[in-house]
Amino acid sequence: MVSFTSLAEEILVSARRLDEHLASNNLPSSSFDHDTLVDLPNDVEVARDSLINTTQTLKQLAQGGVGRAMEIAFSWTGLLSLHAIYSFKIANAVPLNGSTTYSDIAAQTSIPESFIRRFLRPAMSSHIFTSPTYDTVAHTASSRLFVTLPDFHEGIGLQADELAPVAAKTVDAVRTFNDSGEPHETAFALQNKMPIFEVLGKYPERGRRFGAAMRCYTKGEGYDLRHLIEGYDWGSIDHPGAVVVDVGGGHGSVSQALARSTRNIRYVVQDLPGTIEQAKKELPADEFAGRIEFEAHDFFTDQSVKGADVYLMRWILHDWSDGYCVKILRALVPALEKKKESRIVLFEYVLSEVPETRLTERMGPDLDMIMLAVFNGAERTRREFESLLQVADRRLRMTKFVKPEGSAMSIIEIALEG
Numbered sequence: 274m275v276s277f278t279s280l281a282e283e284i285l286v287s288a289r290r291l292d293e294h295l296a297s298n299n300l301p302s303s304s305f306d307h308d309t310l311v312d313l314p315n316d317v318e319v320a321r322d323s324l325i326n327t328t329q330t331l332k333q334l335a336q337g338g339v340g341r342a343m344e345i346a347f348s349w350t351g352l353l354s355l356h357a358i359y360s361f362k363i364a365n366a367v368p369l370n371g372s373t374t375y376s377d378i379a380a381q382t383s384i385p386e387s388f389i390r391r392f393l394r395p396a397m398s399s400h401i402f403t404s405p406t407y408d409t410v411a412h413t414a415s416s417r418l419f420v421t422l423p424d425f426h427e428g429i430g431l432q433a434d435e436l437a438p439v440a441a442k443t444v445d446a447v448r449t450f451n452d453s454g455e456p457h458e459t460a461f462a463l464q465n466k467m468p469i470f471e472v473l474g475k476y477p478e479r480g481r482r483f484g485a486a487m488r489c490y491t492k493g494e495g496y497d498l499r500h501l502i503e504g505y506d507w508g509s510i511d512h513p514g515a516v517v518v519d520v521g522g523g524h525g526s527v528s529q530a531l532a533r534s535t536r537n538i539r540y541v542v543q544d545l546p547g548t549i550e551q552a553k554k555e556l557p558a559d560e561f562a563g564r565i566e567f568e569a570h571d572f573f574t575d576q577s578v579k580g581a582d583v584y585l586m587r588w589i590l591h592d593w594s595d596g597y598c599v600k601i602l603r604a605l606v607p608a609l610e611k612k613k614e615s616r617i618v619l620f621e622y623v624l625s626e627v628p629e630t631r632l633t634e635r636m637g638p639d640l641d642m643i644m645l646a647v648f649n650g651a652e653r654t655r656r657e658f659e660s661l662l663q664v665a666d667r668r669l670r671m672t673k674f675v676k677p678e679g680s681a682m683s684i685i686e687i688a689l690e691g
C-alpha cells in the first residue's frame with residue numbers, strides 16, 4: 274500500500290540528492306530561468322528520474338480518476354499554445370535576457386495583443402515564458418530554446434503542425450483501413466492525400482523539418498550510439514575481411530560511428546538510390562571513410578551481400594507493419610545461410626511487456642502512436658520481436674537481448690540456427 278506520505282518521503286530522498294549535487298558542484302539552485310541539471314553523473318540521473326516518476330504518481334493519486342483523465346483530454350490546449358508560439362515566432366520577439374511588452378510582441382508578429390496574451394497563458398502555466406509584470410513577457414529556460422536551438426523549434430513544429438492533425442485522423446484511418454498495415458493507408462496519408470515518404474520527397478522544407486525534429490527527439494544520453502558501440506562485442510568480429518552491412522543505413526551515421534571504434538571491419542551502407550547518392554556526397558573525408566562503402570539496395574529484395582558477419586538495422590523494423598517486417602527478415606535469410614556465424618543485429622526501442630506507468634518511460638508508448646499514425650509501423654515488445662522471427666523463419670533465434678545502462682534502445686542479436 275502506498276500512502277501520500279510514503280511517496281512524499283521517497284521524493285524527499287531524491288530531492289536531497291539533487292540539491293546535494295548542486296551544492297557540492299557550486300551550481301546555482303534549480304530555477305525555471307536556467308537549467309541546472311545537465312551532464313549529471315549516473316546516480317544523480319537516477320535520483321532525477323525517481324523524482325520525476327514519484328512526483329507524477331503522487332500527483333495522479335491526488336488528482337483522482339476524473340482529474341487524471343481530464344488532464345489528458347485537455348492537453349491539446351497546451352499544444353495549441355506551442356503551435357502559436359512556433360508559427361508566429363513569438364520567441365524571437367522577446368529578448369534573450371530582460372523583457373519586452375505584449376504590445377511590442379504584437380507589433381513584431383502582426384498578431385493582435387489580446388491573442389498573444391491568450392496564446393501565451395497555457396505555455397506560461399508550464400513555465401514556458403513568464404510575465405514579470407502585467408504588461409511584460411520574459412523568457413524562461415524552455416522558451417529561450419525556441420531561439421537558441423533550431424532543432425528544438427522544429428521538434429515542437431513537427432508535433433504541432435504536422436502530427437497533431439494526423440493524430441486527429443487516426444481513429445478514422447483504423448475505421449477505413451482496419452489493420453491493412455500498408456504504408457499508404459495511414460492517418461498521415463488520409464490527412465495529406467499521400468504517404469509520408471512522398472511528402473518528404475515532394476516538399477523539401479517539410480523533409481528538412483522532419484530531419485531536424487528527429488535530431489531533437491533523439492539527442493541525449495538515451496539515444497547515444499555509444500550504447501550500440503559498447504553494448505555489443507564488435508571486437509569479436511573485428512578482424513581483416515569482416516563485413517557489417519548497415520541495412521537501410523540512411524546517410525551512414527551508425528556505420529561512421531562504428532568505423533571510428535573498430536580497426537578492420539568494412540561497412541556496406543545500403544539504402545534507396547536517392548539516399549545513397551546523397552550519403553556518398555556527405556561522407557566526411559577522414560581516415561575511417563575508406564572502410565565505408567555505399568550500395569543502393571531495396572531491403573525487400575534478397576540481400577546482395579552474402580555471408581556478412583553482421584546485418585545491422587537501426588530504426589528499420591519500427592517503420593513497418595508485421596507483414597513488411599517479415600519480408601525484410603526473409604530477404605536476409607539466404608545471406609545468413611551462406612555463413613553460420615552471420616548475425617542480424619537490431620538496434621531498436623523495445624516496449625516493456627506490461628504497460629509503463631513511469632513518466633520517464635513514456636517515450637515508448639508515444640513513439641508507438643506516432644509510428645501507427647504516420648507509417649503503419651509499430652514499437653514492439655521483446656515477445657513481439659520474437660514472434661516476428663518465428664513467422665519469418667522458424668530457424669531465426671534471438672541469441673542476445675541487451676538494454677545497456679542508460680540506453681533508451683535495446684540491442685537484439687539474431688542467428689539462423691540449424
Ligand SMILES: C[S@@+](CC[C@H](N)C(=O)[O-])C[C@H]1O[C@@H](n2cnc3c(N)ncnc32)[C@H](O)[C@@H]1O
Binds near residue numbers: 589
Ligand atoms: C528511420 S531511417 C533509419 C536510417 C538509419 N538506419 C539510421 O539509424 O540512421 C529508415 C531508412 O530506411 C530507408 N528505406 C526505406 N525503405 C527502404 C527500402 N525499401 N530499402 C532500403 N532502404 C529503405 C529510408 O530511406 C531510411 O534511410
